[in-house]
Amino acid sequence: MSTPSEPGGGAALPFLPLCEPEIRGNEWKYIKECLDTNWVSSVGAFVTRFENDVANYVGTKHGVATVNGTAALHVALRTVGIQADDEVLVPTLTFIAPANAVRYLGAHPVFIDAEPDTWQMDPELLKRFLEKDCTAKDGRVIHRSSGRRIGAVLPVHVHGHPCDMDPILEVARRFDLRVIEDATEGLGGRYRDRPLGSFGDLACFSFNGNKLITTGGGGMIVTNDDAWAEKARYLTTQAKDDPIEYIHHEVGYNYRLTNLQAAMGCAQMEKLEEYVEAKRRIARVYHEAVADLPGLTPQGEAEWARSADWMYSMRVDASRYGMGSRDLFRRLQEARIQSRPLWQPLHRSPAYPGAPCVGGEVAERINREALSLPCSVGLTDEQQQRVVACLRSFAPPGLN
Numbered sequence: 001m002s003t004p005s006e007p008g009g010g011a012a013l014p015f016l017p018l019c020e021p022e023i024r025g026n027e028w029k030y031i032k033e034c035l036d037t038n039w040v041s042s043v044g045a046f047v048t049r050f051e052n053d054v055a056n057y058v059g060t061k062h063g064v065a066t067v068n069g070t071a072a073l074h075v076a077l078r079t080v081g082i083q084a085d086d087e088v089l090v091p092t093l094t095f096i097a098p099a100n101a102v103r104y105l106g107a108h109p110v111f112i113d114a115e116p117d118t119w120q121m122d123p124e125l126l127k128r129f130l131e132k133d134c135t136a137k138d139g140r141v142i143h144r145s146s147g148r149r150i151g152a153v154l155p156v157h158v159h160g161h162p163c164d165m166d167p168i169l170e171v172a173r174r175f176d177l178r179v180i181e182d183a184t185e186g187l188g189g190r191y192r193d194r195p196l197g198s199f200g201d202l203a204c205f206s207f208n209g210n211k212l213i214t215t216g217g218g219g220m221i222v223t224n225d226d227a228w229a230e231k232a233r234y235l236t237t238q239a240k241d242d243p244i245e246y247i248h249h250e251v252g253y254n255y256r257l258t259n260l261q262a263a264m265g266c267a268q269m270e271k272l273e274e275y276v277e278a279k280r281r282i283a284r285v286y287h288e289a290v291a292d293l294p295g296l297t298p299q300g301e302a303e304w305a306r307s308a309d310w311m312y313s314m315r316v317d318a319s320r321y322g323m324g325s326r327d328l329f330r331r332l333q334e335a336r337i338q339s340r341p342l343w344q345p346l347h348r349s350p351a352y353p354g355a356p357c358v359g360g361e362v363a364e365r366i367n368r369e370a371l372s373l374p375c376s377v378g379l380t381d382e383q384q385q386r387v388v389a390c391l392r393s394f395a396p397p398g399l400n
């Protein structure tokens with residue numbers, strides 16, 4: 001085993017994680033309140049308050065809390081009527097959860113490639129697919145090669161940067177498709193000055209430990225539609241129609257968030273704006289440092305975007321930087337700094353053999369070249385400078 005060595009030598013520096021939760025508000029106080037009052041389970045004042053806090057922040061009428069973001073996606077898809085053998089349009093460059101949620105219903109994802117600068121679902125490819133590869137039949141949109149109905153579009157705001165929603169919504173409206181926004185990474189981000197999560201028919205959030213705010217584990221569906229909110233709430237509570245006789249007309253899920261978790265969520269929501277500011281400041285500092293180094297290209301921010309900057313990532317061009325993303329990953333690891341490549345594009349995933357993908361080369365390139373850097377809300381200037389110093393010291397000689 002080799003001993004990790006730091007640039008500059010000396011004793012081993014502390015391990016610097018990629019993305020940690022930040023707990024420094026009323027979490028203890030609110031959770032203690034649950035314990036003191038015995039309201040610990042899936043009903044309670046904090047659940048309702050957390051739902052209202054998130055819905056108010058996003059600007060939607062309703063919020064329905066769930067056990068996690070994947071469950072939120074699962075229920076959102078079922079709420080808009082996705083059925084077995086439907087197809088749902090999902091980006092190929094994303095964490096796997098939205099595609100899995102589609103499969104839970106027996107439906108199938110059709111993957112869409114990313115746009116090369118912002119790394120979001122490419123609206124041009126989406127449009128081309130619907131116009132060229134699908135036909136309208138009896139009020140349904142049918143994917144010609146599979147014969148299946150297209151049920152919905154599921155854009156994901158990758159790393160908190162918005163998808164280009166206007167053209168996505170325009171083409172979805174034209175083909176009468178529902179839009180489910182996977183805003184799990186996008187809380188705090190804005191598209192043309194409107195909060196992410198307010199664009200889809202329904203939108204989903206996650207409060208997992210690595211997200212901008214956390215409840216340990218948790219999720220939320222938001223929507224402006226009364227009937228969909230009611231349906232989503234119904235499905236998350238075992239589809240119970242009669243609370244006394246326990247009559248159920250459908251197969252539901254036990255997907256509710258507990259009051260304990262929601263209490264933590266309420267405390268975290270009080271800090272949300274401050275945390276977004278911290279993320280954006282961290283991104284700016286990296287951005288300036290990276291701009292001076294050859295072969296490093298940050299994930300872009302479009303002029304219509306205000307990214308939540310949930311995860312700071314850049315592409316590493318081996319021919320100009322002198323090493324590729326995986327070598328840089330290893331060098332950072334030796335310096336006790338955690339970094340992470342991007343997800344394997346889903347059309348390449350062994351979990352989705354043979355799944356159709358529109359394009360795919362852009363996602364493959366980002367997967368090969370991109371690396372995310374430590375960007376916890378609580379990252380100190382000193383910690384960030386440690387990362388920047390490594391990036392500089394590894395760069396081709398002549399620059400230092």
Ligand SMILES: *Cc1c(COP(=O)(O)O)cnc(C)c1O
Nearest residue numbers: 068069070095097184206207208
């Ligand atoms: C985190 C995440 C999810 C799932 O959220 P969980 O709360 O972990 O189930 C879904 N989609 C994306 C894009 C995510 O990053």
